[in-house]
Amino acid sequence: MSFSVSAVAAPQVLGCEDHSPTTAKWxxxxxxxxxxxxxxxxxxxxxxxVTKYRETDGVAVFARVVAKDQPDRLLVIAQWRAPLxxxxxxxxxxxxxxxxxxxxxxxxxxxEETGYTGVLESVxxxxxxxxxxTNSCLNFGFATVDAAAPENANPQPSPELGExxxxxxxxxxxxxxxxLQLKAQHSWAIDSRLLAFALGLDYAASISSNPASSN
Amino acid sequence: MSFSVSAVAAPQVLGCEDHSPTTAKWxxxxxxxxxxxxxxxxxxxxxxxVTKYRETDGVAVFARVVAKDQPDRLLVIAQWRAPLxxxxxxxxxxxxxxxxxxxxxxxxxxxEETGYTGVLESVxxxxxxxxxxTNSCLNFGFATVDAAAPENANPQPSPELGExxxxxxxxxxxxxxxxLQLKAQHSWAIDSRLLAFALGLDYAASISSNPASSN
Numbered sequence: 001m002s003f004s005v006s007a008v009a010a011p012q013v014l015g016c017e018d019h020s021p022t023t024a025k026w027x028x029x030x031x032x033x034x035x036x037x038x039x040x041x042x043x044x045x046x047x048x049x050v051t052k053y054r055e056t057d058g059v060a061v062f063a064r065v066v067a068k069d070q071p072d073r074l075l076v077i078a079q080w081r082a083p084l085x086x087x088x089x090x091x092x093x094x095x096x097x098x099x100x101x102x103x104x105x106x107x108x109x110x111x112e113e114t115g116y117t118g119v120l121e122s123v124x125x126x127x128x129x130x131x132x133x134t135n136s137c138l139n140f141g142f143a144t145v146d147a148a149a150p151e152n153a154n155p156q157p158s159p160e161l162g163e164x165x166x167x168x169x170x171x172x173x174x175x176x177x178x179x180l181q182l183k184a185q186h187s188w189a190i191d192s193r194l195l196a197f198a199l200g201l202d203y204a205a206s207i208s209s210n211p212a213s214s215n
Numbered sequence: 216m217s218f219s220v221s222a223v224a225a226p227q228v229l230g231c232e233d234h235s236p237t238t239a240k241w242x243x244x245x246x247x248x249x250x251x252x253x254x255x256x257x258x259x260x261x262x263x264x265v266t267k268y269r270e271t272d273g274v275a276v277f278a279r280v281v282a283k284d285q286p287d288r289l290l291v292i293a294q295w296r297a298p299l300x301x302x303x304x305x306x307x308x309x310x311x312x313x314x315x316x317x318x319x320x321x322x323x324x325x326x327e328e329t330g331y332t333g334v335l336e337s338v339x340x341x342x343x344x345x346x347x348x349t350n351s352c353l354n355f356g357f358a359t360v361d362a363a364a365p366e367n368a369n370p371q372p373s374p375e376l377g378e379x380x381x382x383x384x385x386x387x388x389x390x391x392x393x394x395l396q397l398k399a400q401h402s403w404a405i406d407s408r409l410l411a412f413a414l415g416l417d418y419a420a421s422i423s424s425n426p427a428s429s430n
Contacts, residue, residue: 005293008293010295010302019238024234047244047349095347134262134349199277200416204419
């Protein structure tokens with residue numbers, strides 16, 4: 001089924017100024033001058049990664065671990081994140097640098113951050129992370145990890161400086177509940193993309209268990 | 216079922232410097248000095264909203280529109296976002312300011328951005344939006360909108376300066392496909408949280424249609 005809408009007129013970007021302090025190495029602070037469809041002008045501050053060279057910044061991977069006679073599990077990392085001073089339950093992910101493809105980064109970051117080797121099956125288009133504040137975007141990859149493969153016999157993450165993490169294999173069934181339990185138990189945070197995915201799983205389960213609203 | 220893990224040692228935050236340019240009105244650029252568990256020191260740049268006064272920044276609402284004899288639909292807005300210079304398919308959402316509760320902002324932003332009045336049913340804990348780049352977090356609210364209620368007979372959004380948007384009611388069934396179709400058709404973007412939720416719905420559907428992997 002095709003869903004059709006009529007587009008509304010977009011505002012216009014009149015200019016962009018760089019207000020980054022000279023000390024900034026990784027982030028740029030930019031100010032856009034905009035004019036809306038009724039001619040009103042306004043400024044919009046936002047942040048851009050200095051590594052950004054294309055429409056996306058990074059890739060995050062939903063990696064399903066398949067093992068004989070075991071329920072499917074999702075590879076999740078609990079990574080310490082300086083801006084929040086806590087561990088965040090999140091997807092293995094990485095920044096795409098010049099000369100790299102999304103697919104390469106997805107497989108490499110999965111390997112580096114979790115130690116597991118996976119087969120990438122699909123990649124979504126880029127999606128903004130926090131579009132009021134930044135032009136940062138990511139693509140989602142979907143990968144399958146064969147727990148019985150020889151390369152996955154003894155998975156060892158190889159974190160870089162600034163990466164403190166541990167790897168968790170969480171049952172996909174009941175994922176939202178498990179994430180919330182871990183958060184409550186350890187005072188960790190849950191990445192909004194991972195939480196939204198888990199809420200989607202739950203939502204679908206609630207519909208299928210209640211055929212009256214199943215549409 | 217309780218899922219237990221042993222926590223790893225967290226790095227330490229030794230200090231935080233404010234590197235914001237004096238022209239910045241909405242965003243602060245901060246630099247943290249960190250020390251990891253093996254004693255190695257490193258810096259981490261990140262951005263904070265000047266409006267942030269608690270653990271979360273805003274709330275985004277999954278609002279399900281229920282109408283007799285019609286499939287359930289999700290309220291989605293296509294909002295022009297200056298940092299990306301395009302419309303983004305996203306959830307109605309807003310920033311929480313001092314003195315406001317998450318619940319108040321959820322109901323108010325739904326009303327202001329879509330024109331619809333909903334009943335808020337639940338709110339998740341706060342979840343980071345892009346934790347490498349910012350401490351920005353949001354809570355997800357779940358609301359139900361009764362399409363037959365008198366207050367929803369003629370919904371009129373009341374956007375503020377800097378908000379150019381249109382309201383879409385998208386069937387929840389097949390949501391990911393509809394979002395991707397709209398993106399392809401209009402060169403819009405899809406918010407990563409909304410896309411992740413839709414991917415969760417799809418993932419659950421693929422499991423339930425293939426009982427061999429249903430676990």
